[in-house]
Amino acid sequence: MSAKPTNAGSTATEASDASMARVRAIVAAVVDPEIPVLTLEDLGILRGIERQDDQIVVTLTPTYIGCPATSAIRLAVEAALAEAGLTQTRVVTQLSPAWSTDEISEAGRRKLRAFGIAPPQAAAPYGALFKDAEVVCPRCGSTETVKISEFGSTACKAQWRCRACAEPFDYFKCI
Amino acid sequence: MNEAAVQQQAPTAAGNSTGLVAYVLSLADDSLVLGHRLSEWSGHGPTLEEDIALSNLALDLIGQARLYYAYAGEIEGKGRDEDALAYLRDEHAYLNLLLLEQPNGDFAATMLRHVLYAAFQHPYLEALSASADAQLAAMAAKASKEMAYHLRHAAEWVIRLGDGTEESHARARLALGDLWMYTGEMFEMDAAEPALAAAGIAVDRASIKPRWQATIDRVLQQATLQRPPEGWMQRGGRAGRHTEHLGHLLAEMQVLHRAHPGARW
Numbered sequence: 001m002s003a004k005p006t007n008a009g010s011t012a013t014e015a016s017d018a019s020m021a022r023v024r025a026i027v028a029a030v031v032d033p034e035i036p037v038l039t040l041e042d043l044g045i046l047r048g049i050e051r052q053d054d055q056i057v058v059t060l061t062p063t064y065i066g067c068p069a070t071s072a073i074r075l076a077v078e079a080a081l082a083e084a085g086l087t088q089t090r091v092v093t094q095l096s097p098a099w100s101t102d103e104i105s106e107a108g109r110r111k112l113r114a115f116g117i118a119p120p121q122a123a124a125p126y127g128a129l130f131k132d133a134e135v136v137c138p139r140c141g142s143t144e145t146v147k148i149s150e151f152g153s154t155a156c157k158a159q160w161r162c163r164a165c166a167e168p169f170d171y172f173k174c175i
Numbered sequence: 176m177n178e179a180a181v182q183q184q185a186p187t188a189a190g191n192s193t194g195l196v197a198y199v200l201s202l203a204d205d206s207l208v209l210g211h212r213l214s215e216w217s218g219h220g221p222t223l224e225e226d227i228a229l230s231n232l233a234l235d236l237i238g239q240a241r242l243y244y245a246y247a248g249e250i251e252g253k254g255r256d257e258d259a260l261a262y263l264r265d266e267h268a269y270l271n272l273l274l275l276e277q278p279n280g281d282f283a284a285t286m287l288r289h290v291l292y293a294a295f296q297h298p299y300l301e302a303l304s305a306s307a308d309a310q311l312a313a314m315a316a317k318a319s320k321e322m323a324y325h326l327r328h329a330a331e332w333v334i335r336l337g338d339g340t341e342e343s344h345a346r347a348r349l350a351l352g353d354l355w356m357y358t359g360e361m362f363e364m365d366a367a368e369p370a371l372a373a374a375g376i377a378v379d380r381a382s383i384k385p386r387w388q389a390t391i392d393r394v395l396q397q398a399t400l401q402r403p404p405e406g407w408m409q410r411g412g413r414a415g416r417h418t419e420h421l422g423h424l425l426a427e428m429q430v431l432h433r434a435h436p437g438a439r440w
Contacts, residue, residue, distance in 0.1 A: 065317055066238020095242075096313035098320060150328045151228035155235065159224060175320045 016051070023086065024049050027058055030080050033072045034154050037111045040073070044103025047094050056081060056089045061099045064155035064175070101156075101174050113138045118145075118160065118171040135171050137162035147171075194367030196251045197270065198377055199311070200260070201365070201413060203243030204271035207261055208421070209292065210236030211428050212279055221282050228328060232289070235321045242314050262432035266422045267415040270365075274357035276412070276421040283336050283343065284350035289329035291354060294390040295361045297322040299383050307375035330394045337398025344399065351400055359408025361387070 027049055028041035040046045040060070048059035058077055062070045074091045081089045101120035104112075109119035121133045135145045142164035149159045150173075157170040213233035220226025244257035255263075274292060279285045300319035306312040336343040362381045364372065371377035395402050411417065431438065 062317075064235065064238065064321060065242060065314075066234040066236070068234075095317050096309070098313070098317040100320075149224035149228055150324055150331075151224075151231035153227070155231055173324070175324075 020049070020051060023056055023081070023084070026080050026084050027077055030073065030076045032069060033076065034069045035112070035115070035117070037115045038104075038108050040077075042105050042108030042111060044105060044108070045073075045099060054088050056086055058089065058091045059094050060091060061094050063099055067155045069154070099175075101172065104172075112172055116169055117157065118169060120172045120174045133174065135160055137165060137167070138169055139167050140165040192250075192367075194371055195308075195376065196247050197365065198368060198371055199243050199247040199250065201270040203240045203247055203260065204269050205275055205296075206236045206243060207240035208269070208271040208424065209275040209289075210234075210240060211424060212275065212277075213285070213289075215279055216285065225282075229285075232325055232328070235318075235325070239314070239318045239321070242318075246310055246314070258432065262429045266417055266425055269417065269421060269425070270413050270415060271421075272357065272360050273409055273412040273418055274354060274360065276418060276424060277354065277357065278420055280350060280353075281346055282332075283346040284353070286329050286332040286336065287347060287350040288354055289325065290333045290394060291358055291391070292361070293322055293326035293329055294394070295383055295387045297326045298386045299378060299380070302378040302383065305375075306377070311376065326390070330390075333394055333400075334398045337395070337400040347398065348400055351395075352403055355403040356407065356409045359405075360410045360412055363410065363413065365413045 028039060028046055030040050032038045032040070032043060043063065045061050045063060046058070047061050048057075050057055058081075060070075060073065060077070070093075077091050078089055081087075104120065112119040116138050118135050118138045121135075134143050135147075136143055137145050137160075140162060142162055144163040145160050146163060147158060148161050148168065151157075152159045152170050156172055156175070158173045159168060160171045161168045210233045213229050213236065216226065216229040217233070218226065220229050240261070241257050244260045248255045248257060248260055272292075274288060277284075277288060297319060300315040300322055303315035304312050304319055306315065333347060336347040338344070339347075362384050364377075364380050368377050368380075372379045392402060
């Protein structure tokens with residue numbers, strides 16, 4: 001974000017910076033409808049937010065292209081801004097650079113684990129065909145885990161099972 | 176399918192060229208036709224996990240198709256949006272590969288069809304992500320990550336089925352034999368494509384063949400299946416000449432939109 005203006009003559013800019021910070025906070029706190037413990041900030045899909053003339057323009061990047069949550073998130077952003085009295089808004093989608101699970105914040109990873117979803121491994125090794133990462137059970141911490149299916153309840157998750165505690169769990173797969 | 180436009184990344188490299196429109200449409204039609212085929216499995220998967228997986232694969236492909244259609248409509252500049260392109264074109268205007276419109280058959284046939292395609296499409300999209308057309312590059316970079324999972328999933332199943340029971344092996348072998356004649360078309364380019372490839376916008380499809388072959392050989396070997404001989408290859412999809420199956424698929428997919436234009440729910 002832009003540095004705080006220091007010269008005395010920039011009160012208007014300062015006020016506008018402060019209000020943009022507030023707007024950003026509102027958008028950043030919107031949660032993913034399918035993983036409601038994660039905010040857009042945690043997911044790392046908020047690519048930008050700026051004022052263009054009288055309009056607030058929010059730039060998001062999709063996690064998976066076909067993910068139905070994308071349009072729900074778009075609506076949630078517009079609704080959150082409208083609730084704060086901002087109706088002149090526009091949400092745009094940016095594809096490049098493609099989102100990666102590496103963009104999920106540390107806080108986001110902690111929240112996922114607490115929610116029962118194993119967070120993705122760092123540095124997405126998606127090219128490693130026929131070789132599974134070591135996935136830690138979010139319940140008991142064991143690495144004695146086995147994949148049930150590459151595809152789970154949402155596009156971003158796989159189904160795994162823990163051999164130690166015998167519980168099934170979701171794994172947020174690397175992309 | 177309505178959604179706000181995707182942000183334009185940069186001016187397109189080729190401007191308003193009909194060759195580029197047809198090329199992007201062929202990418203879109205491939206994704207939509209296979210995505211629709213896979214969606215036919217929803218509620219009919221062999222297990223609950225696989226039902227979910229097949230629907231997820233369909234979702235990825237239909238999502239990718241939407242982006243390509245929106246872009247094709249934009250560069251065509253005739254006001255056709257993704258819905259118009261998906262729902263209001265007839266069979267002969269569809270440019271998808273014949274392989275992808277083939278009926279699902281049994282689960283082995285669906286997985287064989289998928290591995291044959293994904294083993295091509297994953298490296299193809301990786302190469303396309305370096306396209307001189309910024310919009311195509313962005314879409315391909317995104318989609319190639321998803322296709323990596325498609326390839327892995329389908330390959331694992333083909334190995335399990337081929338190297339499984341007598342029954343599953345026989346079905347996998349039969350499906351491979353039936354589908355093989357549709358694989359040659361993946362490496363062919365239509366009339367306008369070589370110029371696009373030379374301009375760095377498209378990718379020479381034949382250049383992907385060694386990687387495809389290596390992946391397929393590896394999978395088939397583990398699956399204890401024999402790669403069929405090269406043989407005569409069926410073609411025509413890229414020119415709008417389809418097998419009898421596409422018309423039926425489109426009839427089912429398009430009927431609602433055509434009967435109730437502009438329907439929303």
